[in-house]
Amino acid sequence: MSNFFSTRLSWRGSVGRFWMLLGFIVLAAAGRAAAYDVTVAADGTGNFTTVQAAINAAPTARTTVYTIFIKNGRYREKINIPATKPFLQLVGESVANTILTYDDGASTLVGGVALGTQNSASFSVSATDFSALNITFENAFGDGSQAVAVLVNADRAVFKNCRFLGNQDTLYVKGSGTPQHYFRDCYIDGNVDFIFGSSVDIFDNCVIYAKSRATNGASYITAANTPPGQAFGFIFHNAKIPSNTGATLYYLGRPWQNSTGSVPLTQNKVVFIKPVMGSNQIQPAGWTIWDAGTDTNIITYGEFRPRYFAGRNVNTSQRVSWSRQLAVADTAQYQASSVFSAWNYCGVAANICTTVAPDIAVSNFRATKGATQTTLDWNISWAMTGIKYDLLRSSDNVTFNQINTVTAANDSTYNFQMTDALPTAGNVYYYKLVASKAGKTTHTTATAIVSSVATIVTNATALGPFAQYQTGTSAVQTYSLSATNLTANLTVTPPAGYEISPNSGTTWYGSTTPLVLTPTANTVAATTISVRLNAATAGTYAGNITHTSTAATPVNVAVTGTKVNTPAPISDPLKWWSLKVSDQDSAAIRSAATSASVPLFKRLVLSNGTTVTAYPARSTRYGQAFAATADGLWSATAGGPGNAVDRKFYEQFTITAGANRAVRIDSVLLWSAFYNTTGKLAVVYSKSNFTTDSTDVTGGRGPAGVLLTTANGAFGSPIALANQNTGTNQTYRFALNNALGTTLAAGQTLTIRVYFGCASSSSGRYALLKDVVLKGQASVVTATQSAKNGMSLNVYPNPAAATATVALTGFQHAATLTVLNALGQVVHRQAVATPATPAALDLAKLAPGVYLLRVSNADATLTQRLVRE
Structure with missing residues (x-):
């Protein structure tokens, strides 16, 4: 009996505990539901499937936090938080697996226009009081261009336990007034100026991972452009700066916009307090200038007790003389409580200012195919002793098997590497890395692929007509x-x-x-x-x-x-402006059927030659160097066109047909680029000086071949001009009316306008232009003359089948015989050296039809009609 009751009571106790546990679960679930206003889940289990949709649906003008929970997933979106939506908070399910990514670069073309640095951002914040926790922000553009992962362009932003992944210009921080931002327990990587901007930013306990570059040499972690009069710039407390896997040495910072041509010069401020560094990561000099125009007297670059991971102090004896090694008393002013005295940055969410154990999060896992083997490498975002890394491989991307493993022996090793045999020709290997440790959530990376599958590559999908x-x-x-x-x-x-x-x-x-x-x-x-x-x-x-x-x-x-069974039309240079010495077109190239002319700037001016001495107003190498201002500014605030081509900013060229002449222009050739930035160019022409007509060019060829329709030089689809610092020579040919051209009657003028735009807001950025050539056919005769001063032109037989004879009377000097078709196109040309002797004209290559013969020299120009049977 006692056993029975004991068992029954035990069962009832279990039931009680079950209902109690269920109640706790319900309460926890209710608490969790109440903690977040909405949920984003790519698999459809939330309120929204995209982050931007949740942001769009969020209320405006909030004064308290509105929280968006984002479940694990890779969300490929270009996300923007508008200024009308303050107090938004994004919370990821886990920092390793909640990834917000996009892949625009500054050089990415949208409608033929390069985006520029700011517009390349994958994630942009324009609202105050933003916060983010447990999220990875990524710009996956790759190397070769500025490519922002996160742009913070507002006041009071907080990031806790977040990752920022990119290369050049990963994290861009700025805003109106004196914006303040706080980063706690974050990981930030990149390879050029990857933390940059003008705001006041404190980075507490963050890992700053400066990546290896493809080539050895130097690069830069920060590029602060702190405005004059602002007390603080970037402040790093207890930063970890691990060594990378290559030979790239980094400067802690360089002074953006404290350089030649910048007005006013910025007063750059960056300090590192108790940083821990890799032994071969930072240049002995520590810091560097931007260029010869940098004023080091207004820069505040400082360090306090930097040490290596092994524990010994960094030797700072070779630091640049204008940087500082801070004393203990100096550090008080850089504490967050002092810098942010009027802002409760810790209060935006629980545990913002509490140190918590980091998550396992692998970064930069990649497989590189070598000549004889595959190299797999990665770095850990937050180093820990005992993390086990299992490398898995599959040949079908379904079944994966472990092929190697390594365990971290300490909490200061960030870089890891393994190798594997190459797949045989025709096969492919898929790799995953599984990082795990007892008591931690395991992180499985995205798949890396090494292919030996047969692959054919061309650099074009279509050729021109x-x-x-x-x-x-x-x-x-x-x-x-x-x-x-x-x-x-x-x-x-x-x-x-x-x-x-x-x-x-x-x-x-x-x-x-x-x-x-x-x-x-x-x-x-x-x-x-x-x-x-x-x-x-x-x-x-x-x-x-x-x-x-x-x-x-x-x-x-x-x-x-x-x-077609007609002779090829002849297209000759009609005018050429070299622009290397003066504006005058070349008299040696100029057709006798046109008159001299010089170009005209509209709201553009030549370089002053002092902002950037290597780019004077004119040079043999670059031709003209010009901008909206003489010191090389293009921004709208400086009176320039800014990022888009604008009808008010151009250089104008003209060609006028002479008396009793007609001229056909079929193409515009030019060389153009930008200095120290990228830009755009468009070409438009008119017969009425743009009073009643305006026509776009119709494409052509550039340095890379046939121009795409999305960037063919028309006003609505300008071409992207390269940065001449790194680009190849940029020669373009633009067609007029699909190369059929446009014909000018005698005395008529064709006006060509070349428009320029540039996204850069820095001075010393010049457009470059030289060797502008107009091509086509000159002296297309539209009227006939039978005799002049005893001179005459006779053709016989007429009509003719295969051969005709041209007889000249009264000509004293050598002449040129030209044959034109019914469209006025030159289809044949030959010299008549002895006008007294009749010349044979071969008609075998001409299609049957009506032609116009013209004979001209310094004495006269005579024409005659000819019918080819």
């Missing part, structure tokens, strides 16, 4: 072809009418005799493929050049063109 005339082939166009991991030959087949060559035209291959390339060590090295239209009969020819190999995805390059 081909035009083949009565004789010969079309002009040749080219593209680059390469392939890797091939297990068979690579066959390249052009469509009917086209021919291709892998050796600059020595050997040509057609649709029935395709080009076959044999790989060496499974690889076809980069090969330039020449393409021409060589059709036998008139017509339109379109199709794809196909590239095929066993197990490789076929790749096509589209071609289109026309074969």
